[in-house]
Amino acid sequence: MADNVCNLTDKQCKPCEGGVPPLSEKESRELLQQLDGWTLSDNRIGKTFSFKNYYQVMAFVNAVAWMTHREDHHPDMSVGYSQCRVEYSTHAIGGLSENDFICAAKVDALFKL
Numbered sequence: 001m002a003d004n005v006c007n008l009t010d011k012q013c014k015p016c017e018g019g020v021p022p023l024s025e026k027e028s029r030e031l032l033q034q035l036d037g038w039t040l041s042d043n044r045i046g047k048t049f050s051f052k053n054y055y056q057v058m059a060f061v062n063a064v065a066w067m068t069h070r071e072d073h074h075p076d077m078s079v080g081y082s083q084c085r086v087e088y089s090t091h092a093i094g095g096l097s098e099n100d101f102i103c104a105a106k107v108d109a110l111f112k113l
């Protein structure tokens, strides 16, 4: 792997309060290739995670909330009895930033624990 290539999970979100352009569709699709099962639509990336029961869903939601607090970058989460959908976009720029992809990779890592 080249020196300048870094896993998304090794990165930290950078504070974003606007003033930078959102990623282009091409840039977004390139980053999406580093993720498993996430889809892009309406300037958001999302993935639905399945679990055995509500307890496991809640444990996952809390783990994501903990990670998200550390990264200061927050997903929309919708919860059902055995599923949780996680969606990321960067509100401050009305589109996607690298932060969304970093957090998505970290959500996947939590799911695998």
Ligand SMILES: C[C@H](O)[C@H](O)[C@H]1CNC2=NC(N)=NC(=O)C2=N1
Binding pocket: 014, 015, 016, 017, 072, 073, 074, 075, 088, 089, 090, 091, 092, 093
């Ligand atoms: C300074 C800090 O990075 C911003 O207030 C963050 C907080 N969490 C955020 N989360 C998301 N999803 N989008 C944002 O633009 C955003 N902004």
